[in-house]
Amino acid sequence: MVVFSKHQKRRAVGLLLLGGGAIVVGGRLLQLQIRAYQKEQNALCEMYLTNAASKQPISRKPKVAVNARFAGRLGEILQICVPSVFSKEALFILVQSCLLVNRTLLTDRISVLEGISAEAVITKDWAMFMVNLVSFAWTAAPAALVNSGLKYMQMIISLSFQQRLTENLHKLYLSNKVYYVASTLQGLSNADQRITEDVEKFSSAISELFSYTFKPVLDIILFTRSLSKTIGYKGQFLLYSYFLLTSSLLRSISPPLALMTAQEAALSGNFRNAHQRIVSHAEEIAFNDPPGGDTEQMILNNYLNRYVCHSRLSAFQKFVQQVADGYLIKYAASIVGICVYAAPIYYSRQRADTKALTGDYIRSMRLLMNTSTAIGQLILVYKRVTSLAGFTSRVSELLESVRQLSTKEGRTQRASPLQKMLEGIDSNKAINYDPPCLIFSDSIEFKHVTLYSPDGSLLVRDLSFQVPRGGSVIIMGPNGSGKSSLFRVLAELWPLQSGTIARPPHGEIFYLSQNPYIVQGTLRDQVRYPSPPLAVSAAASGKWWSSSANVTSLKGMKHPDDVAVIEALQATEIDYLVERGDGLDQLQNWEETLSGGEKQRIAVARVLYHNPRYAVLDECTSAVSADGEENLYRRLQKSDITLLSIAHRPALKKYHSAILYLDGSQGGSGWRYEKLAADTTNPQ
Structure with missing residues (x-):
């Protein structure tokens, strides 16, 4: 048994007291610092973070949190992402679950092989060492496959969820003119960002969350059973108690991650929308004398400063939080794990076998580190869940808005404030509506x-x-x-x-x-709109139109309806567009190449083609x-x-x-x- 001198004992005790004091003082300073920055952030958000619909300041009270409402919203979205137990998404989740189980079993197997290798090295049993080395190599092959498979399946699940959710949103958002009503009734802001970026981030977050919850739970169960053979259940109970205390401390000093995520996404959407306005109104801005570029630059920089200011505050809060997480969950947990294993051996009066002790130490340290990592991941899951809550809130609000606006009752409800205002306008007049x-x-x-x-x-x-x-x-x-x-x-x-x-x-x-609206597509697609472009409809059906139609007398005619398209162009006196390029199949930037009058003639040609x-x-x-x-009105009349x-x-x-x-x-x-x-x- 190792004997420490008085100087070494005093030094160890001093370092222990110093470390404990530093943790207490650092934790308190961390909490005060976060509160101060959060107060400053709320003041800034109250000043500039406004709702794009109502133009009213967003409430300082956090509206995004991990609560029953979040659970209900998440369940509703997951029903869209995984429509049934027989869907491909359910199969992907099952495959990922099997991979997670195999990864845990392989990790347990590798820890045993590492212990045997250590025993063989200590005893200089090179035959056993070589046999064990071959076994380790054979085990590493499926382990590498499983590790890569987990990342691959996580990406596949994320993409599948994104596709399901986005297609559902497209169906609702682009039906019953919701895309127009949402903007005019001021019921939805930055829909483009929510459908693209927010759905992607939500899908990625939810796919990661499954791996970071299911696998740690499985690791803890299996590794606890394996560790019981060397350090028993009492030692593990001490380790788990430490993690419970640490979890409570980290939760008390954690910033409101869900609110921060939602606010950052909103500010990013506002900045993106400001750039889109310049693209949409570039000519109007440039026509001013002097041009409005300097003014637009100030407006864009204002939106950018708001986003950067919020991001800096969030980054600092996350930095301080990560310092606390890294020290308490990773390093301090390792110290506790080593003490849990070493304490029984240090105070034992029996002389242990060096060979067995070495093997047990290697196996136990590997399992303890994996167990600590698993518990740490479970403790830090709240960070992922709170970030997920922010994305869930924005995606759910989008779903709720488009569903409401897609129904007549929902539109009436959105218009009720206007209706009440109108009733008050003529309240003193004897008018019956x-x-x-x-x-x-x-x-x-x-x-x-x-x-x-x-x-x-x-x-x-x-x-x-x-x-x-x-x-x-x-x-x-x-x-x-x-x-x-x-x-x-x-x-x-x-x-x-x-x-x-x-x-x-x-x-x-x-x-x-x-x-008139100019669709992206060929000249043929311009006239056939709002019928889908042929390339899109063909890709959706997996077929292409027959090119053997008996309509090859005119340039570029491949579709049976091309005769009607040509007649509509001739009636509106723009059939010269067919000869200008590659017939009806030509692809151009029609917004730039067509004049205002030509665009309007294209629109009239659509009416003649569809003949309503x-x-x-x-x-x-x-x-x-x-x-x-x-001439156009005469053709419409005929x-x-x-x-x-x-x-x-x-x-x-x-x-x-x-x-x-x-x-x-x-x-x-x-x-x-x-x-x-x-x-x-x-x-x-």
Whole structure:
């Protein structure tokens, strides 16, 4: 037995007391420092971190936490990620679980082999050493395979979860015009970031969490059983008691990681959105004299400073937390583990066999280190869970918003604040509003419709008129009189506040705005929109269209519908685009190569190609010359398409049966409906 001198004992005791004091003082300073930085962070967040929808400061009270609400939200999202026990995701999780079990068993096996190797070296039994070395090499091969397989399966699970969740979000977000309603009703901010970055981070976090919880639990169970043969259960109980105390201490000084994660994601989204605004409005910014680049630079730097400031505070808090985690969980735990193993041997009066003692020491130290690592991972799981709570909160809020806005009841609920505001506007006036009602019919009809803008301004009051089949109507009036707003309500982009609107069912009415949308794809895809681009639909179905169609007389014609596409281009006088490039298959940056008038002609070509019963035109030919505009309306009239048009040129009246004036009289809500002369509806 080793005997220490008085000097060595005093030195050991002094170092022990010094280390204990340093831990206590350091922990207290850590707690005070984190509180001070958290106070500063909350002050900064209250100053600049605002909700993009309501423009109100975010509450200082943490709204993101690991609680019952988080568990419910997580369970709901996991039902999307793993739809059934027979899904591929469930199979992936089963495979990963088997790999985790095998990794633990292999680790236990390797610790035994290391102990045997140490015994062979001490006794100089080289035959046993070589045999054991071969066994170690054979065991290392599946161990390397299992380790790599775990990382691979973790990535596969993360990608599968991301695909399931993103496809579900795409289905909800891009149905029933939710993408538009969410922005206009101010119900959702930075949807692009939440669907892309936040879903990816959530999928990665949840896939990691499984490995960092299931394997440590399994390690603790198996390694505890193996360690009981050398140090018994009492020694392990002391080790576990230390970890319980450490866990309580770390939780008491831990910063609010969930709130920090959510805030950092929000600030990152705001910074990204500011850059997107410059891309979307680059021309408007550049047209200013002097250009608005300096102003936009200040705005971008402001968003960047907010994000960097928050990230620095978060990084410092995480740094201090990691120092405490590393010392208490890794190094101090190793010291405790060594003491737990060495104490019985040191105080034992029996002389132990050196060979057996060496082997037991190697095996026990390997198992103790693995057990300490496993327990440490379990203790630090709360950090992963709290970070996961932040991503779960943002993804869940996105799911809840798009689900709500995809239903009529949800849109009505979102519009209820506006409805209450409108009720208060005319509370002192004897005006009775009809309840809002939208029905499907063979014609377009407005009955006693009163329309307000989202800010509460009255646009039209008690409007009633009809657009029967074959009886086109033109709407005219000054800017701001509610012409485009009327179309938005008809298309269900804005909520109907009062009155009844009848309209044809979906698929029988086509809307064209002043700024037509140009899809990414070929010239053929531009005309066929909103039908999917052929490359996308072919990839989804695994097939391609037949190239043997009897339509090869024109350049670039491969699809059976190409004849109709060419006819639509000829009718709108832009068939020269076919010869300009590689026929209908040409791919260009259409936003840049097409002029404003050509874009509007493309939009009219879409109407002629799809040939709906009704077409709603919101100044869709304003960039076309007067003669060209009349030619387009003449072709629409010949196609037997009933028009509801907004236009300013009086020459277009002859292509309509009636005119609706929104003149802004009577307090800004006047209107007048007139029938046009019969001879003006059939121009030669």
